[in-house]
Amino acid sequence: MTAITMDALKVGADETTALQGGRAKNTLLAVADGGTVADRKLKVPPPPAQSQLAGPSSTEQNAAQMRALLGAVLPPVAGLLLLLGIWQLATMNGGSIPTPGKTWDAAVVLFSDPFYSNGPNDQGIGWNILSSLQRVAIGFGFAALVGIPAGFLLGRFATLSSMVNPIISLLRPVSPLAWLPIGLLVFKKADPAATWTIFICSIWPMIMNTAQGVMRVPQDYLNVARVLNLSEWKIVTKILFPSVLPYMLTGIRLSIGTAWLVIVAAEMLTGGVGIGFWVWDEWNNLKVEHIIIAIFVIGIVGLILEQTLLLLAKRLRMEA
Amino acid sequence: MDKFVQIEKVGMSFDTKKGKFVALRDIDLNIRQGEFVSLIGHSGCGKSTLLNLIAGLTLPTAGAMLCANREIAGPGPERAVVFQNHSLLPWLTCFENVYLAVERVFAANEPKARLKERTTKVLEMVGLAHALHKYPGEISGGMKQRVGIARALAMEPKVLLMDEPFGALDALTRARLQDELMKICDATQATTVMVTHDVDEAVLLSDRIVMMTNGPAATIGEILTVDLPRPRERLSLAHDAKYMEYRSAVIEFLYAKQSHPLAA
Ligand SMILES: Nc1ncnc2c1ncn2[C@@H]1O[C@H](COP(=O)(O)OP(=O)(O)O)[C@@H](O)[C@H]1O
Ligand SMILES: [Mg+2]
Numbered sequence: 027m028t029a030i031t032m033d034a035l036k037v038g039a040d041e042t043t044a045l046q047g048g049r050a051k052n053t054l055l056a057v058a059d060g061g062t063v064a065d066r067k068l069k070v071p072p073p074p075a076q077s078q079l080a081g082p083s084s085t086e087q088n089a090a091q092m093r094a095l096l097g098a099v100l101p102p103v104a105g106l107l108l109l110l111g112i113w114q115l116a117t118m119n120g121g122s123i124p125t126p127g128k129t130w131d132a133a134v135v136l137f138s139d140p141f142y143s144n145g146p147n148d149q150g151i152g153w154n155i156l157s158s159l160q161r162v163a164i165g166f167g168f169a170a171l172v173g174i175p176a177g178f179l180l181g182r183f184a185t186l187s188s189m190v191n192p193i194i195s196l197l198r199p200v201s202p203l204a205w206l207p208i209g210l211l212v213f214k215k216a217d218p219a220a221t222w223t224i225f226i227c228s229i230w231p232m233i234m235n236t237a238q239g240v241m242r243v244p245q246d247y248l249n250v251a252r253v254l255n256l257s258e259w260k261i262v263t264k265i266l267f268p269s270v271l272p273y274m275l276t277g278i279r280l281s282i283g284t285a286w287l288v289i290v291a292a293e294m295l296t297g298g299v300g301i302g303f304w305v306w307d308e309w310n311n312l313k314v315e316h317i318i319i320a321i322f323v324i325g326i327v328g329l330i331l332e333q334t335l336l337l338l339a340k341r342l343r344m345e346a
Numbered sequence: 347m348d349k350f351v352q353i354e355k356v357g358m359s360f361d362t363k364k365g366k367f368v369a370l371r372d373i374d375l376n377i378r379q380g381e382f383v384s385l386i387g388h389s390g391c392g393k394s395t396l397l398n399l400i401a402g403l404t405l406p407t408a409g410a411m412l413c414a415n416r417e418i419a420g421p422g423p424e425r426a427v428v429f430q431n432h433s434l435l436p437w438l439t440c441f442e443n444v445y446l447a448v449e450r451v452f453a454a455n456e457p458k459a460r461l462k463e464r465t466t467k468v469l470e471m472v473g474l475a476h477a478l479h480k481y482p483g484e485i486s487g488g489m490k491q492r493v494g495i496a497r498a499l500a501m502e503p504k505v506l507l508m509d510e511p512f513g514a515l516d517a518l519t520r521a522r523l524q525d526e527l528m529k530i531c532d533a534t535q536a537t538t539v540m541v542t543h544d545v546d547e548a549v550l551l552s553d554r555i556v557m558m559t560n561g562p563a564a565t566i567g568e569i570l571t572v573d574l575p576r577p578r579e580r581l582s583l584a585h586d587a588k589y590m591e592y593r594s595a596v597i598e599f600l601y602a603k604q605s606h607p608l609a610a
Binding site for chain 1: 401403420421422423425426427429431433435437438446447450501
């Protein structure tokens with residue numbers, strides 16, 4: 027018995043080095059990736075595995091890294107500058123749209139005190155963003171609570187799926203704002219109506235993606251479950267849930283994206299505190315620079331939400 | 347028990363878009379308890395189909411199948427399967443993958459500590475003591491296949507079913523795992539059915555070799571009894587006259603009597 031184990035250990039060791047060799051080669055390529063084709067030709071000559079350790083000197087590597095960084099950062103910055111330039115050119119000679127400079131000045135004032143509160147209709151931009159985010163969180167939370175289990179059921183039971191799918195296909199293309207009056211009617215108040223709108227628009231991507239994920243669980247895994255005769259609970263927790271997780275996260279990302287799109291419009295209609303309502307209020311006050319600031323703020327918050335979820339998905343995929 | 351696994355007049359047809367496809371017909375086979383049987387035949391003849399039938403993953407469209415005198419009505423842990431592509435759950439470590447099986451079979455009667463002990467022991471048996479807490483993505487193909495075998499063995503199944511368990515491995519790793527498998531089978535006296543397309547593997551490991559005709563509507567062509575003493579030793583067998591005879595009998599069947607479907 028000992029002999030087997032020793033042998034096995036030896037194989038194991040060999041195989042590990044082989045793996046590491048592969049990985050080292052990958053990093054080498056990754057470093058060279060940012061550089062030009064010529065760079066790449068220079069830096070990926072024969073030596074793989076071990077010579078990586080003694081490989082290109084560290085200064086040379088740093089330079090390559092710098093170049094890669096610049097290559098990644100420069101174009102977006104240039105794009106932004108171009109946008110600012112066009113904006114400046116278009117608004118320089120007066121007109122109703124403020125110049126970038128004027129907008130910046132207004133933004134500095136606005137963000138110097140984001141959390142003031144002078145009654146329900148006059149609050150700092152921080153409060154407005156936070157209350158919009160809160161509405162999104164609540165509406166989205168309920169949608170996840172309902173949508174994810176519903177997606178599991180639809181993916182697992184074909185009859186149910188063919189029963190419900192036509193309804194989903196019918197309701198999904200409806201603009202979420204069309205649901206707002208129903209919300210107002212049922213809840214009699216603006217705030218829950220806006221949350222309801224978020225709920226209804228974020229539920230579809232979660233149902234659809236979760237169901238997709240469940241249907242695409244590899245047959246091999248399900249065969250394992252059948253041979254082991256696992257309980258439904260074990261099947262859900264050990265097999266379905268982990269393999270559906272990436273799909274679910276995609277659903278969540280799409281949901282939050284849509285929710286953030288919709289909240290602005292919903293708040294314009296319902297009023298109260300929130301970034302959408304704020305935009306509408308500033309329009310009534312004819313503070314156009316504030317509207318432009320709001321557009322940037324909405325964009326940036328949306329971007330942060332999306333990137334956070336992408337990062338989360340990547341982390342989970344790496345663990346799996 | 348001479349008829350531990352009984353397969354009687356079994357046929358299997360699939361409903362496909364082009365109509366009914368008969369994969370297997372008239373399969374008759376009895377497997378003794380503790381016997382090692384391998385299924386060999388050209389690719390696509392229905393070896394996996396037959397193994398899945400014994401596993402209960404699919405049910406036959408004709409005939410009857412019994413295991414320990416009970417009808418095979420579905421899959422179950424008493425007939426453990428080592429899948430062709432290992433089928434480990436990538437989000438569980440090697441230990442957890444095996445533990446899932448151990449827990450399912452023994453949790454009703456044994457405390458947790460004992461379950462963990464079983465898991466560790468079986469992984470040690472296949473030489474993976476050093477990789478207990480690695481994820482399948484972090485180990486080589488040969489190691490993954492060993493975890494698959496450990497998972498099956500851990501259930502202490504009545505029948506061990508293996509679908510080309512070493513098919514994807516390099517020759518050296520394969521030989522090593524074959525030797526280990528022989529030791530494990532000798533030690534546990536497991537009844538084993540293995541699908542293979544490797545003639546040497548079949549002769550080295552088997553008590554009987556079931557040779558299948560080409561599909562469609564494949565059936566058992568010949569059964570060869572391999573009467574070599576155990577424990578068997580790869581090196582000494584290489585020049586054994588009887589071994590050579592068995593080997594050429596299988597080759598004869600595969601390449602003369604059932605020439606490859608593509609060549610025909
Ligand atoms: N689920 C299925 N539906 C239709 N045809 C199938 C199915 N499973 C297997 N077959 C067919 O049955 C035959 C035997 O397949 P298989 O048992 O996988 O062969 P082998 O394992 O010997 O290579 C093949 O022609 C294959 O296409
Ligand atoms: Mg097969």
